[in-house]
Amino acid sequence: MVLCKQDLNDKADSLDVYITTPRFNPSNEEYVAVSNGLEQSQVINGINKTTHFKHRYAIPAYLIAIAVTNYEVYSHTVDNSGNPFDIVNYVYPENLSSAQASTPITVDIMNLYSNLFEEYPFANEKYGHAQFGWGGGMEHTTVSFMGSFGRDLIAHELAHQWFGDKITCGSWKDIWLNEGFATYLSGLTIENLDGGTSFKSWKAQLISSITSIPNGTVYLTDTDTTNVNRIFSSRLTYNKGAMVLHMLRKKIGDNNFFQGIKNYLSNVNYAYSYAKTEDFIPIMEAASGENLTAFFNNWLYKEGYPSYTIEWNQPSVNQVHIQISQTQSDPSVSYFEAPVPLRLIGALGETLDITLNNTVNQEDFFNSVNFTVASIQFDPEADLISKNNTVTLANNKSEIENNFLLYPNPAQDNFTITKPDNIEVDQIKIFNIFGQLLYQTQWTQKINVASFSSGVLFVQLDTSQGVINKSVLKN
Ligand SMILES: [Zn+2]
Known part of the structure; x- marks a missing residue:
């Protein structure tokens, strides 16, 4: 009999389980009982047998379990840095050979988790598997109940010993x-x-x-x-x-x-x-x-989850410009702030993985690159919950060029340049139709053209996103 609080705020400090069963099933095969912790004794009393299991770690009610059938039992030993314990497998006789082929990996997974996190939390006792007749598994402390012995299930139930049981x-x-x-x-x-x-x-x-x-x-x-x-x-x-x-x-x-x-x-x-x-x-x-x-x-x-739109271009040989936008599948989130992983793939097969810390819509990123970018792959290693993402090559520079306005056009005495705030202009050069440099200046918004001859003036802007060419008709 177990008296317990079936709640998630109080664990039993320890557990002693006594299981009394007939010694043999009707086919005269011996019954084997299993529970949490370490087996202490089997006491035979006429046609019955009482098996005692002792568990000395705090345990919530839902992780206590017993099972009895004509189990075959075999073990693997985990070295555990010189403090060994056993992984004890209780399996149906008809599944013994397949189980013996499948369970040794448990030792490797145990070692992996111990290395990544910490020692197995119940190393003073045992870990184990007890086969049962349900699908899936159940992570009872020190003895996971297993419908089968696939590696994913072994890994999942073993993981619970830290996360769920400890x-x-x-x-x-x-x-x-x-x-x-x-x-x-x-x-x-x-x-x-x-x-x-x-x-x-x-x-x-x-x-x-x-x-x-x-x-x-x-x-x-x-x-x-x-x-x-x-x-x-x-x-x-x-x-x-x-x-x-x-x-x-x-x-x-x-x-x-x-x-x-x-x-x-x-x-x-x-x-x-x-x-x-x-x-x-x-x-x-x-x-x-x-x-x-x-x-x-x-x-x-x-x-x-978010859906991303990535637009990119390569304004200069050493730089790639990437703009990130996002929509959300549910209105509860106004914007998913997430690192966005991208793989730049070069014309000659070069690759460069970058991660952009995107926090707002239409955010512009300028990254150094030492090859000609042919394409960009979104989330190449599947690290981000997202769906319906698109990557498009922005019509090289024309998108940026369209954000520069020169007016009035035609111009008589002067014209004005407006530019996007996030783009710096270093130099402005004005050429005539013969390619002769007429005028050069650092950034200024207003250019006086009163002294130039009539005709098309080519305006070259050296910007933080590369060279942009515009033209103005001088009257
Ligand atoms: Zn689980």
């Missing part, structure tokens, strides 16, 4: 702290074991799922928490939660990201206890030194 979401509104993290760690497994190309495909799949509907929040409302399907929405809680973590990593950099997560896992207020989203955010702000309010507001608390 630190448990403090309310169902914060469920992404369990499921978004576990999903992201299954992606980190792909990144580290399979490489960047597979990781990119994985992220692209998530983005496609997230953007299949234009709205919905990661963080739940009170009403949402009464709807189990909404709590465990794969699109929002799992996929968008995971991609928000990835975008956070891209925004603040790998060092700050992983250090911040380590700080979160070891924080005395949350370790082996509960945490909410509002607890997580300041830890990441402290690790990065950045104010992340707008980032988390846009991506966790509000809805939808």
Whole structure:
């Protein structure tokens, strides 16, 4: 019998589980019982057997579990820097050989997570898998229940031992702290074991799922928490939660990201206890030194995703001009402030990856480049939740030229030049139709042409975006 508070604010300090079963099933195969923690004893009493499991870590009620059947049991040992523990697998006899082929990777994933974050939180006991008859898995502390033994499922359930089991979401509104993290760690497994190309495909799949509907929040409302399907929405809680973590990593950099997560896992207020989203955010702000309010507001608390329009040209050989605009799929966000990754591809196959910190519509960026840009690829590694993005080559310079006005035209005594505020003009040169330089000056708005002969005057402007040519008819 278990007496517990079925809530998300108080963990049991420890657990002793005694499971009494018949010793044998009707086919005379021995029953094997499994639960959280370490097996202490099996006491035989006539036709029955009592198995004792002991768990000495704080545990929330929903992570306590038992299972009994005619399991086959085998283990892998994790070295854990000289402090070894076992990964104990309880599998159906008919699945023994396939399970034995699939579970050894658990050791590699365990080592990966320990390296990226911290030691397995229950290293004094065990980790394990117990096969069960449902689809998917369930991350019971120290013994995940598994419908099958695919690598993604192994990675996801193991990830929960840190994110969900050691630190448990403090309310169902914060469920992404369990499921978004576990999903992201299954992606980190792909990144580290399979490489960047597979990781990119994985992220692209998530983005496609997230953007299949234009709205919905990661963080739940009170009403949402009464709807189990909404709590465990794969699109929002799992996929968008995971991609928000990835975008956070891209925004603040790998060092700050992983250090911040380590700080979160070891924080005395949350370790082996509960945490909410509002607890997580300041830890990441402290690790990065950045104010992340707008980032988390846009991506966790509000809805939808951006669609980008990228216009670019190369005003001079050493420079590329990129203008970024954005629309939003849901009106709750006025503008998604996000680093926008672009890959410049040269005429000879050169590549240059740049990330532009876009915060407002029609923002202009001028980047150095040492090759002729042939095309620009938007978000080449699938690092940004977005959809329906377009990249267009602005009609080289003509767009900028159109923003310069010379008037009156025709001009008699003088003409005036107006220019965009964000473009500097160094020199103005005036040529006649024979190419002779008639006049040269630094930037000035008004040019006196009273002394020049009648005819077309070519006006050359040396600007911060390259040379612009205009003409005026002198009467
Ligand atoms: Zn999960």
